[in-house]
Amino acid sequence: MTEDQMDVALQAIRGRVSRREFLRRAALLSMSAPAALALLERPRAAEAAGKVVNLAGYGGVSNDAIRKAWADPFEQKTGIKVNLGANASLALAKLQAQSGNPQWDIVGLDGSELPTAVKQGLLERIDTSKVDMSKVPGYLKTPYGFKYSVYLFTKAYDQRKIPDSSAPQNWKDFWDTGRYPMKRSIYQNVADGSILEAALMADGVPVSNVYPLDVERALKSLDRLGKANVIWHSANQQPIQQLTSGEVALATAFSGRVIVARRDGAHLQYTLDQDVASGSYFPVVKGSPNKEAAFAFLNFVATNDVAAATYMSILTYATGNASAVRLLPQEVADQLPTSPKLKGKILFKDDAWWADNLEKTVIRFKEWQAA
């Protein structure tokens, strides 16, 4: 299911959309049919006249931030139109690359997915004469792109039920069912999210020793938390909905979603210790007909400081263009996953480990879930 479908449905369940409005929207959405078909969706008619870049992202507030910080100013500056879509995934990248005539030029991939896409030959190498990556620190770039976004997998809570003074400060607290005798909403995508890493830290593994992941130990730790105490979620906006509606008081979430919800008046907060930082790329799909325009867009993302600062201040996510950090207020800069102040306190997701162990870990986790 797409994020938009999930959003509409969740809002309706929480009673925030009138019944008639829900039925209207649901009828519209159901016509667009389930996730499998969404993979075949095409971007709005590629403008024949002007140049264009079609970019598949994750949808929701994530796309809103990309639109505001990069897509709009880039369109104004260059006249190249940027079409944003949702449902970015490795499967979409593969379908696009195999089709030989990709409809999406850029498909967002996270750190654990990029190496697989490279291995399978789905991506274009970045032409460094067209994309200036000199502002991007080495650990955020590869020959196939740089991380446009670095975010935190965090412990979010409902301030109406859990006051800041007794908030979970680390994963051991998050696991404490005596102190928080309620259900937790947890992201079930172990590669995109980081619940296995969190489970190890809850079991006492220090940040520096989490990798290589001891998957069995992580699952035992999750057993201790107890499946009965967990509601699994699969879309990134779901935990925010569940927290604001009061369905749960504790959830894993990506930090930017909490920050945007707070700005909209929600009584949510998160704590930083032991959070897991991971990131996403804007890789160019092999055979993209708009490769040059895509590189121009990537160059804008990598070099334009004002745009990068706008992105970082909307979501409090870091971006590859590190030189833009100086444009940010200190308190925002200190909360970025890449801030030197967080060094040692948070964990950086090990993309290389995940690339090597993705398939068997994902299957093992699913098997544990179904047992």
Place this chain on the structure above:
Amino acid sequence: MAGRLIGRVPARAALARTLLLLPLCVVYGVLLVWPLGLLVRSSLDGGFAAYAEVVRNPLFRPAMMSTLVISVVTTAIAVVLGYVCAAAIWRAPPVLRPLAVAFVLLPFWTAVLVKNFAWAALLQDHGVFTAALRALGVPGHPVLLHNRFAVIVGMVHYVLPYAVLPIFAAMVSLDARLEQAAASLGASQAAAVRLVIVPLTLPGVYAAALLVFIICTGFFITPVILGGPRDMMAANLVDFYARQLVDFRAASALAVMIIAGVSLLVSVYQWLPKEGQFGRL
């Protein structure tokens, strides 16, 4: 069969008749056989390795088991409810009949997502049903959503029209005089139902059961919305291969296996007795 009843046809007429079937063959060929061929080809890329991989996957057995259990239970409930519902429509006064049929067709034309999310709203913790159970004094915190119960409720709701319509069709084709004949031979109402009506509507029941079961085995979105991790069905495993593991070859192999299984069922159905009121067809 039809040919035998009508008797021998001149060769030219037979040819013309075959030609009339051509558009149908083209439609089936382009929309069904060709994509199916692509699917089989993609699954056989590298011999039978993908099949071995799928069968070895520890998720294969649980997914197949839950598909089987959920489908059998859903089919059983849907056929029983469908029979009662069809009988009610059949016996409804002529004025009420269109209304009763409308109640069957309205959910039939409603999108599955709408129906599933409606159930999710009704069954959620702190929802209408849990509140009602609490009000009735049921102890503890009954959990109605994200489990097999919710999946079966959602699926029965979806497949019920598919059960009602074939059974109803079998009922309306019954000769009303058969019941009078049973009564004139001394059968009570209950005996007439047991000895005449039920046996004669059985072909409709078989057709309904098969249709419902086949639809059940292909469910995808209902286990996602209403079920928990333990309710992963075959189609969800195909999706898991395609989207999480990005292994299109294994996804194709699994899909071919599901289609083969269902085709086997359909051929078994051909052997079932189709005895209606007019004797063996």
